[in-house]
Amino acid sequence: MKKTARKAAGLLLAAVFLLPLGCADHTAPPPEESAVSSLPETIVKFWTYCTTPEREQDFVRFQRILKERHPEITLDYLGIPGDIPTFIQKLDVAIASDTAPDFTDFYDSKYIKNGFYEPLDAFYEQWGDKESLSADAILQARAYDPKRKRLYALPFSMQPWGMWVRTDLLRSAAMDVPQTWDEFFTAVQKLTNRENDQYGIALRGGPGSSNTLEALMYAYSGLTDYFDKNGKCTINSPKHVEFVERYLGLYNRYSAQDDLVKGWTQLTASFQAGKAGIIFHNFGSGTSIAAAFYGDQSRFQAAELPRAADGGARMRFVSMRSVSMNSKSDVKEAAFQAMAVYCSAAVQIPRCKTQGEVPVVVGAASSPGYIDDNHPYLRLAERMVSGKDGSVQIQVPVYLPQYTEIQSEVEPMIQKVMAGSLSAKDMLDQWAKLLEAAKKQFDSTRD
Numbered sequence: 001m002k003k004t005a006r007k008a009a010g011l012l013l014a015a016v017f018l019l020p021l022g023c024a025d026h027t028a029p030p031p032e033e034s035a036v037s038s039l040p041e042t043i044v045k046f047w048t049y050c051t052t053p054e055r056e057q058d059f060v061r062f063q064r065i066l067k068e069r070h071p072e073i074t075l076d077y078l079g080i081p082g083d084i085p086t087f088i089q090k091l092d093v094a095i096a097s098d099t100a101p102d103f104t105d106f107y108d109s110k111y112i113k114n115g116f117y118e119p120l121d122a123f124y125e126q127w128g129d130k131e132s133l134s135a136d137a138i139l140q141a142r143a144y145d146p147k148r149k150r151l152y153a154l155p156f157s158m159q160p161w162g163m164w165v166r167t168d169l170l171r172s173a174a175m176d177v178p179q180t181w182d183e184f185f186t187a188v189q190k191l192t193n194r195e196n197d198q199y200g201i202a203l204r205g206g207p208g209s210s211n212t213l214e215a216l217m218y219a220y221s222g223l224t225d226y227f228d229k230n231g232k233c234t235i236n237s238p239k240h241v242e243f244v245e246r247y248l249g250l251y252n253r254y255s256a257q258d259d260l261v262k263g264w265t266q267l268t269a270s271f272q273a274g275k276a277g278i279i280f281h282n283f284g285s286g287t288s289i290a291a292a293f294y295g296d297q298s299r300f301q302a303a304e305l306p307r308a309a310d311g312g313a314r315m316r317f318v319s320m321r322s323v324s325m326n327s328k329s330d331v332k333e334a335a336f337q338a339m340a341v342y343c344s345a346a347v348q349i350p351r352c353k354t355q356g357e358v359p360v361v362v363g364a365a366s367s368p369g370y371i372d373d374n375h376p377y378l379r380l381a382e383r384m385v386s387g388k389d390g391s392v393q394i395q396v397p398v399y400l401p402q403y404t405e406i407q408s409e410v411e412p413m414i415q416k417v418m419a420g421s422l423s424a425k426d427m428l429d430q431w432a433k434l435l436e437a438a439k440k441q442f443d444s445t446r447d
């Protein structure tokens with residue numbers, strides 16, 4: 001899957017097409033042939049994760065645009081398929097052996113703690129197009145370092161979580177898209193026909209199960225913070241215990257038996273095959289789902305998470321995507337130039353359409369190049385990310401260095417709850433203790 005863009009330096013390069021955005025995406029004119037040929041080649045290594053054949057094309061485009069804007073830079077690109085734990089494992093091995101890439105589009109606060117990430121403040125302040133990125137997104141990136149507010153990540157998109165529903169199956173059951181959690185649980189039961197191998201829900205019991213469960217628990221309870229003012233974790237609140245008992249209790253009754261090990265690709269496959277009427281996932285599934293139904297939007301729909309159980313606000317669970325630099329990179333200037341191009345509208349508008357994300361380049365999310373009638377879920381994604389739908393943001397403690405590791409530690413416990421060998425309360429109590437210990441350790445350190 002390794003793709004290195006190597007074009008002859010003597011080629012005259014076409015100018016990049018600029019979309020009509022509020023903030024211009026500046027492109028320098030192509031240099032003279034003699035000037036290009038005299039520039040030394042700089043190889044920049046870039047890794048990404050969870051790649052698919054559809055997503056590969058976005059990185060081929062990135063290589064091309066980078067070469068057009070910086071002919072002296074050659075991108076050494078590696079896309080790693082599978083899930084996030086697979087990517088983390090490969091990256092950790094590379095870090096230990098000093099073979100890590102110059103930058104990645106994956107963020108984990110543990111890489112601030114272990115020194116892998118380079119602070120980007122100096123690069124960012126000298127960047128001529130720094131105002132092209134949303135000020136709110138930059139503030140959120142600085143919140144990854146809540147004590148010193150240093151910039152370790154350059155944001156390029158927001159990724160909301162939602163509910164995918166088979167509207168054709170709902171219509172057959174004389175039901176509308178669920179708006180409340182009670183309506184959701186009722187729909188799951190009515191859509192289940194075990195004799196026909198059709199279930200109301202596909203549960204994510206494999207990699208990524210903890211992240212999904214977090215989003216749904218807080219959407220159910222209406223709580224916005226993982227910790228109260230005294231540092232007590234809210235993940236084991238009574239409302240969350242109630243939800244986990246109801247939700248994971250659907251397993252092997254209104255969901256398939258193999259849901260115990262399903263990751264995101266198996267989740268969407270069940271949905272597309274009509275074996276599951278509802279799934280919870282981010283909008284990155286949109287491209288494959290639309291292709292599976294040949295663009296027939298009468299058969300599927302993306303929807304917001306159901307309203308909180310007490311009839312209160314609708315919650316939103318949004319992840320920020322960003323690029324970060326290797327502190328040991330020997331080509332930091334070139335790496336930042338590549339990162340800046342990656343965050344540009346020319347790269348991110350088509351990439352975000354493929355991956356169901358919302359670009360943070362100013363004006364990009366409302367441009368005709370991003371919003372169109374063939375991708376209605378992107379319009380919903382933009383409304384969710386901006387809060388135009390009236391939803392309330394769930395504050396996730398991604399600044400904790402152990403946050404992702406705790407998620408991985410919890411996932412086998414989620415499977416035990418599904419299998420009935422561990423209670424929801426015991427699992428959530430253990431989860432809360434792990435997060436409280438991580439926060440206490442973080443709060444006790446000076447830097």
